[in-house]
Amino acid sequence: MASDTLWQRLRGWIKPDMIRPGGIKPDGIRPDPTGRTVTPPLRDTAGSTRVADSLRALLDDPTIPAAVRSELAGDFARIEAMLDKLERGELHVAVFGRVSAGKSALGNALLGREAFTVGVLHGTTTDAEHAMLDEAQHDGLVLIDTPGINELDGEARERLAFEVAEVSDLVVFVCDGDLTREELDALKTLAATQRPLLLALNKADRYGRDELDSLLQHLRLRVAGLVRAEDVLAVAAHPAAQRVVEVDARGHEQVREQARLPDVAALRERLLAIAAREGKTLSAINAGLYAGRLTDQVSTRIAQTRQAVAAKLIRQYCLAKGVAVALNPIPVADLLAAAGLDAAMVVQLSRVYGLPLTRAESGRLVAVISAQLAALMGAIWGMQLVASALKGMSAGLSVVVTAAAQGALGWYATVLIGRAAERYLIAGKSWGEAGAKRAVANIVANLDRDSILREAREEILKRLKARRA
Structure with a gap:
């Protein structure tokens, strides 16, 4: 399938060494001997182009059913x-962050304008909002404010926040003190999304210098393996007003509140540096990973659709063969030799799975499966099968009842052949390393023989009685 090829291309471009704790690093980043990360200037235009081409291929893939x-x-x-x-x-x-940690205020401080709603009460931010970062118009940095992870509306808004993370390239997690269990759990979940993480300790103006240094060191230890030490930064998005004492000409003191400017320079510079150096690569990798997950979903849905169509097709052939055998009974030993309908069924199954077989190829496949079934059907197994087909039927063993039992055996044989052929096709026309014998034996072992025979008897009897009537 074309989408399979797409994901193979994406996986070929996203190299294993691009993954690091707390997110993805672009190709070219390597630690130097001291352990520090050395990142050369990076503009992976070719990589972005390849991913963009792959995204278009996924969007335009004609093999994806409507x-x-x-x-x-x-x-x-x-x-x-x-x-x-x-x-x-x-x-x-x-x-990201808790309610009242200052997410929206931090976004506004980074932008230098009131782009996001700031409020004291819970629930201020109820949806994702976007604004271009003024100082980064050239680099295309876009901030996304999100609901607090502990909003009153809880699960729905938290789910929204993590959905936003899934389509974001970088995450800034905002806290205002030591991390709570809820915040640490959220950080671990975000790290699992393989997004680069920055931890911003907001309201840093509340701490003295020594206290702030100690808290930052503590946070770096707590998030080790999730966030790089250099990405744990202190900010003051909305610092408290400063008390200023003024003395007038007569020596009288006057105290007034003086607003202070936000202190987010370190975080802004870090974001701008990442955008300038790694932006296109991070964006391309994130898009590639998301497209890969979508490709997997598409493949799963297509497989489910094909399996549903195949199950319906196999049942139709089971009914046709079961009724045909019941109307013209043949010995149990020759049931597997009635391969005409089975070969036609396998041809149809091959088309369902997009791997068309000729009638001759289908016949050979049925012969292989039938040979394996015959090897499994020893005398004892054959007697048990006959007993199962007759179980629960009229003790009188009328002609109709006997015919229905024989038809049920034909039905069951067709189920086995259909399921075995389906497995062969799903594996890309291959029995795998174990071979046909093991594959067919597993099919037989995993089918509920008695329930299949019961359904077959009931359905065939209903058809035979309708014909007699």
Whole structure:
């Protein structure tokens, strides 16, 4: 399938050494002998172009059924948005944190304007908001404010926050003190999304210098393996007003409140540096990873659709063969030799799975499967099969009842052949390392023989009685 090739291309471009604790690093970043990370200037235009081409291939893949495309319409829309983002050269940064940690205030401070709503009460930010970072218009840095992870509306808003993380390239997690268990759990979840993480200790103005240094060191230890030490930064998005004492000409003191400017320079410089150096690569990798997950979903849906169609097809042939055998009974020993309908069924199955077989190829496949079934059907197994087919039927063993039992055996043989052929096709026309014998034996072992025979008897009897009537 074309989408399989797409994901193979994406995986070929996203190299294993691009993954690091707390996120993904672009190719070219290597630690120097002292352990520090040395990152050369990076503009991986070729990599971005390859991923963009792969995204277009996924969007335009003609092998994806309309029903699957409709079912995953939201995901395909995200891919289109990611493609647009890649073409604009944007880096999307999600801002996370608890309610009142100062996420929106930090976003506004980074932007230098009131772009996000700031409020004291819970629930101020109820949806994701986007704004271009003023100082980074050229580098295309976009901030995304999110609901607090402990909002009153809880699960729904937290789920929204993590969905935003999934389509963001970088995450800034905002705290205002030591991390709570809830915050640490959220950080671990975010790290699992393989996004680069920065931890911003907000309201740093509340601490003295020594106390702040001690808290930053403590936070770096707590998030080791999730966030790099150099990415744990102190900020003051909305510092408390400073008390200023003024003495007038007569010596009278007057105390007034003087607003202080936000202190987010270190974080802003870090974000701008990442955007300038790694932005296109991070954006391309994130898009590639998301497209890979969507490709897997598409493949799963297509496989489910094919399996449903195949199950319906096998049942139709089971019914046709079961009724045919019942109307013209043949000895049990010759049931597996009635390969005409089975060969036709396998041809149809091969088309369902997009691996068409000729009638001759289908016949050979049925012969291989039948030979393995015959080897399994020793005398004792054959007697048990006959007993199962007759079990629960009229003690009188009328002609109709006997015919239904024989038809049920034909039905069961067709189920076995259909399931075995389906397995062969799913594996790409291969029995795998274990070979046909083991594959067919596993099919036999995993099928509920008695329930299949019971359904077959009931359905065939109903058809035979309808014909007699």
